[in-house]
Amino acid sequence: MSEYFVTIGIEIHCELKTKTKMFSGAPTSFGEVANTCVNEIDLGHPGTLPCVNRHAVELAIKACTAMHCTIDPLIRFDRKNYYYSDLPKGFQITQQFYPIGKDGYVEIDVDGEKKKIGIERIHMEEDTAKQFHKDTGTYIDFNRAGTPLIEIVSRPDMHSAKEAAAYVDTLRKNLFYINVSDVKMEEGSMRCDVNISLSPDKETLGTKVEIKNLNSIANVQKAVQAEIERQSALLDAGEKVEQATRRYDEAQKTTVLMRKKEGNVDYKYFPEPNIFPIQLDPEWIKNIQDNLEELPQARMERFAKEYGLNEYDASVLVADRAMADYFEKVARLTKETKKAANWVIGDMSAWLNKNAKSFESLEVDPEAIAQLIDLIAKGDISGKQGKVVFEE
Structure with missing residues (x-):
């Protein structure tokens, strides 16, 4: 050809x-x-x-x-x-x-x-x-x-x-x-x-x-x-x-x-x-x-700057506005922002997909997720135990 x-x-x-x-x-x-x-x-x-x-x-x-x-x-x-x-x-x-x-x-x-x-x-x-x-x-x-x-x-x-x-x-x-x-x-x-x-x-x-x-x-x-x-x-x-x-x-x-x-x-x-x-x-x-909402590209750049995320994680989060909104609520309540991104993109998304739910309908309080991430970061509970707590 x-x-x-x-x-x-x-x-x-x-x-x-x-x-x-x-x-x-x-x-x-x-x-x-x-x-x-x-x-x-x-x-x-x-x-x-x-x-x-x-x-x-x-x-x-x-x-x-x-x-x-x-x-x-x-x-x-x-x-x-x-x-x-x-x-x-x-x-x-x-x-x-x-x-x-x-x-x-x-x-x-x-x-x-x-x-x-x-x-x-x-x-x-x-x-x-x-x-x-x-x-x-x-x-x-x-x-x-x-x-x-x-x-x-x-x-x-x-x-x-x-x-x-x-x-x-x-x-x-x-x-x-x-x-x-x-x-x-x-x-x-x-x-x-x-x-x-x-x-x-x-x-x-x-x-x-x-x-x-x-x-x-x-x-x-x-x-x-x-x-x-x-x-x-x-x-x-x-x-x-x-x-x-x-x-x-x-x-x-x-x-x-x-x-x-x-x-x-x-x-x-x-x-x-x-x-x-x-x-x-x-x-x-x-x-x-002057009151235009933040565009996806600007949000990606801000996530990298404010929360220290890599380009891939920022792009995955921003691709779903509800997911990005949820992540940001969690990230404002913990210093472990990279772990917060991993949780939102990984375990939480997997659970939502498995249960045919979305971040818009998620009833888990972002503050609870932030506390859970902090407990794992301090070593009070293990990552594996954290997943059990999240399932509950």
Whole structure:
């Protein structure tokens, strides 16, 4: 197989952690009875008008700040026109021309090498309804219609399946840590579309193929690798890669054609007439940015500095925010911080896994764990006896 230069760009749709929809007062919730979390505005009834969700704008500003984007303080929306059965209004309200954030980046780590991946833009929009295709017909649940989203569009700065997976994982952790989204890919609150092209050299771009709706970090890596191999085989055989939209088939471990693309769809964008431009108060933006939660990378560095942890232990703890929170409560109550990390990562995690529990639901007081660690450190009880005490 010949070596080709791989170019990857990723678009991520992320549902924002609000109590109500982007432009209506209907509740946002997952797993409720179909069509119970919906109102006239979500359904596009005549005479209804949208009202912008202030909290959604606040969360979008947090996401832009975490990704080092330049924020546009004048909020403007546009109308994206197309007809589809999951879009009751016949259009989607989005930010095509004036995204809230642009020109940012995130730093990823692949095999110990750090690299910046550019963020072209972050814009706000509303989600569509959800369709269920069955033998008896297509059923539509409008509970998701109007849920606030941000779309994060990367620059084509990734060149391998590992880099693509690391980028999605980094974004996911960042958005979770700053409470912008619950980023549950399996529930669809974070959805990932990957664009891949192969070319003989860096100077030219190959034909772009899009893989839609990847629902896990592992599948991002597998799908990208499978598509690289598929396109490489075509080019090796002297065939052309066709511009298309594909999906990843886990059973076959390959990408499968959904539809071929022949040029761009004309969505006839124009400024949304029912939402006037909104000038944000600079002090309000500054207050949101000044109170931004600690990001995973900053927390890792602080754990190394404050608690003397090595990079591996710090990264394992930070990968699970609830675990990191629990460790920190224990570490503040004992000088044996490295032993505290070992206990949390080792014995406690093993017990939780065995009993199908999590650090969020753990009823053991951190103070009790700190006392137990101190008893072992002083030699009052052995490590083996400590495990028996912990089990009790």
